[in-house]
Amino acid sequence: xxxxxxxxxxxxxxxxxxxxxxxxxxxxxxxxxxxxxxxxxxxxxxxxxxxxxxxxxxxxxxxxxxxxxxxxxxxxxxxxxxxxxxxxxxxxxxxxxxxxxxxxxxxxxxxxxxxxxxxxxxxxxxxxxxxxxxxxxxxxxxxxxxxxxxxxxxxxxxxxxxxxxxxxxxxxxxxxxxxxxxxxxxxxx
Amino acid sequence: xxxxxxxxxxxxxxxxxxxxxxxxxxxxxxxxxxxxxxxxxxxxxxxxxxxxxxxxxxxxxxxxxxxxxxxxxxxxxxxxxxxxxxxxxxxxxxxxxxxxxxxxxxxxxxxxxxxxxxxxxxxxxxxxxxxxxxxxxxxxxxxxxxxxxxxxxxxxxxxxxxxxxxxxxxxxxxxxxxxxxxxxxxxxxxxxxxxxxxxxxxxxxxxxxxxxxxxxxxxxxxxxxxxxxxxxxxxxxxxxxxxxxxxxxxxxxxxxxxxxxxxxxxxxxxxxxxxxxxxxxxxxxxxxxxxxxxxxxxxxxxxxxxxxxxxxxxxxxxx
Numbered sequence: 357x358x359x360x361x362x363x364x365x366x367x368x369x370x371x372x373x374x375x376x377x378x379x380x381x382x383x384x385x386x387x388x389x390x391x392x393x394x395x396x397x398x399x400x401x402x403x404x405x406x407x408x409x410x411x412x413x414x415x416x417x418x419x420x421x422x423x424x425x426x427x428x429x430x431x432x433x434x435x436x437x438x439x440x441x442x443x444x445x446x447x448x449x450x451x452x453x454x455x456x457x458x459x460x461x462x463x464x465x466x467x468x469x470x471x472x473x474x475x476x477x478x479x480x481x482x483x484x485x486x487x488x489x490x491x492x493x494x495x496x497x498x499x500x501x502x503x504x505x506x507x508x509x510x511x512x513x514x515x516x517x518x519x520x521x522x523x524x525x526x527x528x529x530x531x532x533x534x535x536x537x538x539x540x541x542x543x544x545x
Numbered sequence: 546x547x548x549x550x551x552x553x554x555x556x557x558x559x560x561x562x563x564x565x566x567x568x569x570x571x572x573x574x575x576x577x578x579x580x581x582x583x584x585x586x587x588x589x590x591x592x593x594x595x596x597x598x599x600x601x602x603x604x605x606x607x608x609x610x611x612x613x614x615x616x617x618x619x620x621x622x623x624x625x626x627x628x629x630x631x632x633x634x635x636x637x638x639x640x641x642x643x644x645x646x647x648x649x650x651x652x653x654x655x656x657x658x659x660x661x662x663x664x665x666x667x668x669x670x671x672x673x674x675x676x677x678x679x680x681x682x683x684x685x686x687x688x689x690x691x692x693x694x695x696x697x698x699x700x701x702x703x704x705x706x707x708x709x710x711x712x713x714x715x716x717x718x719x720x721x722x723x724x725x726x727x728x729x730x731x732x733x734x735x736x737x738x739x740x741x742x743x744x745x746x747x748x749x750x751x752x753x754x755x756x757x758x759x760x761x762x763x764x765x766x767x768x769x770x771x772x773x774x775x776x777x778x779x780x781x782x783x784x785x786x787x788x789x790x791x792x793x794x795x796x797x798x799x800x801x802x803x804x805x806x807x808x809x810x811x812x813x814x815x816x817x818x819x820x821x822x823x824x825x826x827x828x829x830x831x832x833x834x835x836x837x838x839x840x841x842x843x844x845x846x847x848x849x850x851x852x853x854x855x856x857x858x859x860x861x862x863x864x
Contacts, residue, residue: 362725363642384645384646385643385644385645385648386645386739386740387595387643387645387648387739388735388738388739388779388786389779389786389789389839390593390595390757390761390763390777390789391595391731391732391735391738391739391761392595392728392731392732392735392736393595393642393643394723394725394735394736394739394740409722410724410725411722411723411724411725411736411740412723412724412725412726413725413726413728413732414642416725416726
């Protein structure tokens with residue numbers, strides 16, 4: 357942990373503040389020519405996506421810790437623990453269910469995830485922006501309906517449920533945007 | 546062919562900048578105000594507790610370091626004491642840590658002094674210069690408003706700054722998105738003015754805020770009619786602070802006292818006091834008013850540009 361001056365915060369810095377990992381997304385200063393300077397920070401919680409605005413005296417300090425972001429390949433999980441491997445060093449790390457959180461429903465073996473590490477412990481797992489997953493269950497759509505209007509829920513091989521167009525069927529592979537959880541397109545072999 | 550791809554500033558802006566400087570020089574020539582140049586490097590610095598000086602190696606053995614100027618104020622005032630008359634300088638100045646969309650650590654100040662002017666006469670002078678520039682840049686603005694610092698808090702936030710307690714003032718800041726450490730009264734007023742009042746000022750006219758609290762007098766005279774306030778004013782346009790003016794303090798002893806009070810607040814980080822200025826003022830400084838206007842920000846508002854980096858050939862991050 358270190359006491360970092362607010363005026364040292366920069367765009368793109370990733371920090372642990374009060375135990376939560378944050379990405380600094382915007383830093384600006386407000387300063388009357390003859391007065392106290394204030395620093396305005398926008399930061400996004402890496403776990404929850406929540407965006408917070410903070411304005412402090414530029415001379416204020418905050419307890420922070422550095423975090424690192426690295427790419428790891430997802431291997432498997434045993435229900436409580438998720439296992440990842442560094443694609444070059446083959447070093448393996450274990451992430452708790454809590455660290456994986458909502459990302460679990462997008463994880464397929466071998467997919468490359470962004471792992472946020474604090475003291476070598478994974479604290480946030482972010483799946484690739486797009487994943488290809490097979491539909492394991494959905495209502496059969498009306499035959500011949502290719503209009504794309506409307507939609508229906510579909511369960512994917514990882515257990516995730518997404519809305520898909522009526523014409524897409526069980527067994528097909530679809531591309532999903534993990535940031536929004538939305539169907540993007542069908543994937544043809 | 547000219548390749549400005551390494552700069553965030555376009556050739557058009559560079560030309561408009563040159564045009565602006567030409568118009569400013571033209572105005573002061575018409576007013577018979579002398580353009581001067583003063584030292585950038587000095588053995589004395591600025592004690593202002595909210596401004597951080599850049600330092601360098603000592604100029605000679607009498608001092609342990611030197612300072613890059615944060616404004617040309619001290620040598621210009623020495624010139625006034627020597628009897629040079631009305632003067633202006635277009636000065637490159639340096640302030641550590643001031644980086645934002647409207648701040649660059651190195652920037653250009655236009656600073657000028659008019660002998661025998663009180664602050665109201667200087668406000669009229671500022672208006673005349675700015676209207677002539679608005680006209681040259683085809684900016685529609687021909688009116689101004691003047692509010693005291695006290696009135697600006699009363700009308701924008703319904704706060705009586707003379708009566709509100711420090712605790713209540715901190716609460717108002719927190720309600721308005723402040724989340725840092727506890728603020729002193731001046732800091733809280735700075736916060737509320739900069740984040741709540743300044744953005745709400747009428748964007749169609751020039752705004753002069755006058756009579757800052759005596760605790761924020763800087764180098765201006767205290768208002769003899771109401772010693773809680775000072776004869777300091779600032780000028781704003783389209784949400785930007787453009788300049789800071791004073792009916793000038795001319796008493797060398799009082800100035801020295803203010804410098805020393807600053808240094809007490811600075812604790813270990815004291816700044817070398819400009820003895821030359823104090824000595825010159827003790828010989829005699831004429832009654833006058835003066836103002837410093839940020840040229841880069843002025844060009845931003847004249848051209849409707851939102852980022853200071855777009856009006857600089859190169860900004861601090863790639864200078």
